[in-house]
Amino acid sequence: MNKDSAAPLRRSRYSADRAALWKLPGRDLTQDLDLSARELSYLLDLAARVKQDPAPFATALAGRYLSLLFEKPSLRTRLTFELAIKQLGGDAVLTTGPIGDREPLKDVARNLDRWTHGIVARTFSQATIEELARWSRVPVINALSDRYHPCQALADMLTLKECFGRLEGLKLAFVGDGNNVAHSLLLTGARLGVHVAVATPAGYEPSAAIVEEARRHAAPGVRITVTHDAAEAVRGADAVYTDVWTSMGQEAESEQRRRDFRDYQVDENLFALAKRSAVFMHCLPSKRGEEVTDAVIESERSVVFDQAENRLHAQKALLLMLL
Numbered sequence: 001m002n003k004d005s006a007a008p009l010r011r012s013r014y015s016a017d018r019a020a021l022w023k024l025p026g027r028d029l030t031q032d033l034d035l036s037a038r039e040l041s042y043l044l045d046l047a048a049r050v051k052q053d054p055a056p057f058a059t060a061l062a063g064r065y066l067s068l069l070f071e072k073p074s075l076r077t078r079l080t081f082e083l084a085i086k087q088l089g090g091d092a093v094l095t096t097g098p099i100g101d102r103e104p105l106k107d108v109a110r111n112l113d114r115w116t117h118g119i120v121a122r123t124f125s126q127a128t129i130e131e132l133a134r135w136s137r138v139p140v141i142n143a144l145s146d147r148y149h150p151c152q153a154l155a156d157m158l159t160l161k162e163c164f165g166r167l168e169g170l171k172l173a174f175v176g177d178g179n180n181v182a183h184s185l186l187l188t189g190a191r192l193g194v195h196v197a198v199a200t201p202a203g204y205e206p207s208a209a210i211v212e213e214a215r216r217h218a219a220p221g222v223r224i225t226v227t228h229d230a231a232e233a234v235r236g237a238d239a240v241y242t243d244v245w246t247s248m249g250q251e252a253e254s255e256q257r258r259r260d261f262r263d264y265q266v267d268e269n270l271f272a273l274a275k276r277s278a279v280f281m282h283c284l285p286s287k288r289g290e291e292v293t294d295a296v297i298e299s300e301r302s303v304v305f306d307q308a309e310n311r312l313h314a315q316k317a318l319l320l321m322l323l
């Protein structure tokens with residue numbers, strides 16, 4: 001559904017198959033499942049095209065402006081969105097700090113949609129993203145919340161596809177905290193045919209509801225496993241992925257987490273259990289010496305900067321589709 005022509009409170013999720021894939025105007029990306037599996041595949045193809053030959057897209061967003069709202073710090077997401085918008089001929093305005101402290105979120109959304117054509121928001125709470133999307137008449141894109149990081153997963157799938165020429169049948173092992181990044185990899189990876197094995201310490205598993213959703217929406221034959229055994233998850237993997245043990249907003253728990261995650265570091269011994277052709281992945285920023293050793297992240301098999309580069313191209317494709 002096109003928000004421009006819709007009543008503000010009508011939502012547009014899962015209506016993918018009604019729309020031409022090339023254009024999904026007015027749709028949100030509040031979380032991974034807002035794009036169907038077909039749309040995801042299309043987005044990855046478009047991202048590859050835009051990456052290879054950006055010139056034809058240089059004015060696609062001419063006269064279009066986006067609001068960037070960042071409650072938490074960001075290097076990659078903020079800069080790649082700003083660059084993506086500018087490289088497509090549009091422009092962006094940025095506000096940092098708490099969203100909705102001075103006025104209700106529904107009012108924030110109904111201001112921004114009068115001035116700009118889309119909202120990109122990084123928030124502490126997923127509920128903030130959903131409230132903005134509920135009230136905004138322009139697309140709302142989740143730039144990371146406590147629960148999801150869908151834009152990261154798009155770039156990661158593009159990176160895996162570049163590395164292996166396909167996604168179907170690959171095994172991705174995620175070792176560490178069952179956090180926002182793990183959730184998005186489960187939901188996006190499984191629908192694109194990637195087997196996902198998550199290994200966490202007890203008490204840090206991914207949300208059971210999201211694991212169940214990933215299984216329900218997975219491509220045929222995809223295996224989703226959740227274990228406390230890092231070696232079991234990594235064995236035979238094509239990609240080994242980790243993220244910080246303490247996410248933004250959890251700083252008070254960092255001492256405890258360092259103790260709880262001690263056996264979940266991706267070091268050379270653990271990485272050696274993956275396939276010989278396996279790549280190492282990390283969304284960045286990393287804490288070397290905690291979730292990953294310097295030797296692994298600096299190794300030839302590390303693709304972390306390809307992932308970072310692909311944030312730009314994947315988000316360009318996303319903006320082209322939603323706007």
Ligand code: CP
Pocket residue numbers: 073074075076077078144152283284285
């Ligand atoms: N990976 C990622 O989202 O990085 P930033 O926190 O720097 O945006």
Ligand code: NVA
Pocket residue numbers: 144179180181243244246247248283284285
């Ligand atoms: N899980 C991390 C990801 C940062 C890109 C966090 O939420 O802080």
